[in-house]
Amino acid sequence: MMYVSRKSMASYFIAPLCIALLLCGVFGIVWLRSSFISMEYGISELEKVRLEKLRETKMLMAEKAALLSMQKVEKTAVATLGLVFPNRTKVVAVKEKSSGPLKASYEVTQYGANSIRSTETEGTSGGAL
């Protein structure tokens, strides 16, 4: 009977295994490095896109700020919409004095202009402006 010793069987596999492992290692390292470089290329391309978007964003921000300038707003308001700057005498200031119902009435005064009179009657509510 012929015995094939375990030791000799193992020796057939060890060398190829080592070589295979070595090759795998080398390919792994190369693959990793290649992935890094691909990623760096990718990041570089994305950065270009990002810079381009940033450029657009800044342009838009500047355009928005210019469009919202007081000069443009007034021109549009007056020329296009026919608005006027409010007459201060027609602006009513509302003061917050205490919690409670708000009452106001709207009536014509002796001065010939409609005015809003204040009252502080308890338990009242409503009143039309």
Place this chain on the structure above:
Amino acid sequence: MLFNHDRFDQKAKEQQLKKEDILVRRGIIYDRRGREIAVNLELESLYCDPLEIDSPEESARKVSAITGKPRNVILDKLSSDKRFVLVERKLDPGIARKIKDSKIKGIDFVSDAKRFYPKGSLASHILGFVDIDNNGIEGVELKYNAYLRGNGGKVVLERDASGRTLSQGVDMESKGNNLVLTIDEGLQYMVETELDSALKQWRAAAATAIMMDPFSGEILALANNPSYNPNLTSESRSSERRNRAITDCYEPGSTFKIIVGTAAIEEKLVALDSPFDCSRGSVEIGGRTIHDAHRHGLLTFKEVIQKSSNVGSVMIGMRLGKERVYKYAKAYGFGDKTGIDLPGEVSGWIRVPERWSGVSLGSISIGQEVAVTPLQVLRAYAAIGNGGLLVKPHVVSRVFSPSGREIWSFQPESKRAISRETAETFRDILKTVTEDGGTAKSASVDGNYVAGKTGTAQIIDPRTKRYSREKYVSSFVGFVPADNPRIAMIIVIYEPKGQIYGGVVAAPVFRKIAENALSYLNVPRENVQKTAQVITK
């Protein structure tokens, strides 16, 4: 491979590694309500590698046709013996696109930021402007350049054989810090609009207006006319870029009567009804006769200020004496810089008493023989409005990093000029100036009490070295609402034509701006009996 290793290694690194500048982007400037008033545009600058260019003449012709620049100038650059030559900086995007489409060999673009002021000429004297390299030249751009400018630097990047860059995710942009100004865009616009109207109405040489919070010293608006557009500084003149509010002195005239007026009260030399005989219409001092613009009779101390009597003011000054007049002038900060955070401020001047002539006491009492800036006068009157404190005016309230972290904020400073009681007493007198009998009824605002003072001062003719008979400075300075002021403001009109008096020329400008400003700031009317009343809860 084993020979000359170091040399080849170095050569390989030079080919493979590339140092690139980190893009430095200036911080943004906001007004107090967060509106952008100075931003950056990302543009591209054209550069070339002359050694890569096949035909410099042809390339120069193409680039010149697109950019409109002289062909020979471009040809010089394309024919240079350097490897990197900037041809044209900060190109308009449309022009850059056309050059790219023309596919000229040997040229490429680098990113370049351009400072842009989207509101045009608004607040130009506060903002200032930058040079081609985005360094501040004027205004807050200069004063806060260190904060606004980001930190530069270089990054080493790898590149492959075809020149493509391998990025490692390093942020290639460094942003500067952002500023928040005390200026309000809305108020600034109001001030500039009315100043422009006044300049045209009176055909004046120039005009200045400053609006300030009298308690904090925050400058809400500062305008000079003529003005300029900081986006087009090459098209502006130096006279348009002058920030007269702080760089130009003038003789204040009657607005300087605040000195003798408050000093007399503080030193308890007068009562409100102390009589002053101004019936002669003139007073002699040091061999010179000083006249009133209009002859008054017997005036009380209060009326001397209300009617702006020169004779009465000189008499008050004589009671005080030159030492005390000088002392109070210095207490109000005249002759010293206010310390505002803008470049180019001058201190004005007032001579020390030892150098006063016999007539100086009279002259200085009525605001001659002194040189002040509009900001100094405004600050003095703000002290009356806030109870006697001289505040430090400023235009920047805080600086914050791109990530939003506050780096610096203004710390209010003040020092006492006069007592609270004196300030309140003089404030009540100033209220009468805008009432019947006062010199500035045209400054009164419907619904709120205005306290202020007019000024009409002659200008020295540089040819004759004497006071001109035609050229005046008309001014009005005041605060409103008088008892708890929200704004203090000065209007100065230089060389108006047709009229000269501060009450006629400058006071109406104050009123128009103040009315709009009080509306804008939601300041309620004090007197609401006439046409509307306040609703209360």
